Amino acid sequence: MSERFKIGVITDSFKLPFEQALDKAVEVGAQGIQLYVVNGEMIYSSFDEEKVARVNALLKDRGLVVSAVCGDFGGHGFETIEENEWKVPASKAVADLAVKLGSAVVTTHIGVVPEDKSCDTYKIMLSACKEMGDYAASVGVTFAIETGPEKAVTLRSFIEDVGSKGIGVNLDPANLIMVTDDDPVQAVYTLKDFIVHTHAKDGILIKKTEPKRIYNFFAEGGIEDLRMSDYFLELPLGEGKVAFDEYLNALTEIGFNGFLTIERECGDNPYADIKKAVDFLKSKI
Template sequence: MSSQSFEPLTLGVCSWSLQVTSIPELNRLLAELGVKATQIACGDPHHASWDEGDAMPQAALAADFAMTGAMLGFPGEDYTSPQIIKETGGFGPESLRAERIDRLKWALSRTKELGLTHLMLHAGFIPHPGDPGRPAFLDTLREAGRLAAEQGITLAFETGQEPADLLRQTLDELASPTLKVNFDPANMLLYDMGDPIRAVEILGPDIVSVHLKDARRPTTPGHWGEEVPLGQGEVDIPRFLDTLKAVGYAGPLMIEREVGDQAARIRDIGLGLDLVRDHLARTP
C-alpha cells in the first residue's frame, strides 16, 4: 500500500529499527505499535535484508502499511568509530565511488518498484571548502542527483556527518532540485556536529524527511555519543518538533531506534510514539 499522500507530520517507524527480516513481520509489528507508515530499507547489509529478496517490493505493496520512502546503506560502511565511518561511509572512499554509484542505480530502481519518490542515504563526510578532495566529491553528488532526476526520485542526504552550515553551503553550491535532506537530530549529537535545533532553522527549506531519534553528545573527543530512547537525550524533542513546524515542515516523522535487542527497541519505539503523539496533540 505505497502512498505519497500523507497527513502532515504522519508518525511512523523505520523498518530496520524493528530488526525484521520479512514483510509480514514488519506488517505485524507496525500494527502492534498502532502506526501505518514506515520508511523501508531497500535491502542492504546495514538496513536489513529481506527474506522476500527481489520479490520484496511486490510483497510490500500488498501489505497493510504505507511507505514514506526508502533507505540505502552501502556494503563496506563500518560504524565502529566516527573515524572509521569517515573513511568508509557514503561516497567518501574514492576507490569505491563507481561501485557505490552502481549500488545507487540499483536502489533507485528498487525505490521506483516500491512506488516511492524519496530515497534516503548518507552522502559521507563532506569535505570543507578549500579541501582538495571537495570538487571530486561534489561531482559525485551531482552525478547521484542526475541519476535520481532521471528516475523522478528525490535523494535525501541524512544529517550528522557534517555541521549544518557545511551541508547548507554544499546544497546551495550543487543547486540540484533532487538533492534534499533527511534530518536526524540525534546524529548531530552522536557525531558532535552542532546544535540540531539551529540546524533545522538552517536546513528547513530542504528537509523532506525526519528520523526521530535521541542521543547524548560524546564525553571523549573522537568517540561516539550515546543513543538513548526518545525524550531521554539532549535533542529536546518537544522543542525539536516545534521548530520543525515553525520552519514549515509537514512531512513524515519516522522514529528510528538502533540500539538494543528487538524487544527493547519495540518498547522504546512505543514510548517514543506516545511522547510525540502527546506533544503534537497539545500544540497547535
C-alpha cells in the same frame, strides 16, 4: 490523530523478518515504514517484479506506506573514487526501486563533508552526489543526505554547491548532538529548503572528538580502539538533549509535515522502545 506529522518506523529496528516487522509497525501505530535495502532479505538486487508486487500488497493490506528507502552502503560514503565506481550505480538502482515501492525518498550517509572545498575528497563527493541527484530527480526521487558527520551550515553549503534538485536532507536531530554538538532546532532553519524526511532519535554528547574519527570507526569496523559509549549515547525519545517541543515547532514553522521516522539503534527490547517512542511523538503532535 493530528496530521501535523506522520509517524514512521524502520522495519529493521524490530529485528524480525520483514512481514512480521510490518505487523509490529501496525501494532505500535505507525503510518509508514523506512526500508533498508542494502543487505539481508530486502536487498535491492533481490527485487524482481513479483517481489515488488508482493511487498506492495503487504503494505496495502496493512495501510502502510514507504516513508523512505535506505540506500546506505556504509564504508566511507562517497569519499573515494574506488567505492563510488559501484556505489553510484547501485544507488541509482535503489532510486528505481523506491519509485516501484511508491516512495520519493532514498536516505543515505555520504561520508564526512570536508570544510576545505579545494580538497580532492570534497570534489569526489560533489561529483558523485551531482550524478546521483540528477538521476534521482529524473525519476522523481530525492537522495536525502543524513545529518550528523558535519554541522548543518557545512552540509547546506555542500548541497548548494552540488546544485541538483534531486539532493535533499534526512534530518536526524540526535546525530547532530551526538557527533558535531550542533543545535537541531537551528539546523531545521539552516536546512529548511532541503528537508524531505526526518529521523526521530534522541541522545547525548559525552565527549567531543573529530567526526571523521567516529565515522572512520564505523567505516573500517573498529580498527581503532574506540568505545562509542565514551563519546555519545543514544537514548529513548525525551531522555536525551533533543528539545523536541522546539524542534517539532521549527519543523512546522518551515512547512514540513512529512515523516518523523523512529530510529532505535540500541536497546534490549526494540518493540517496547519503538512503542514508547510512537507514544512519545503522539503526545507531542
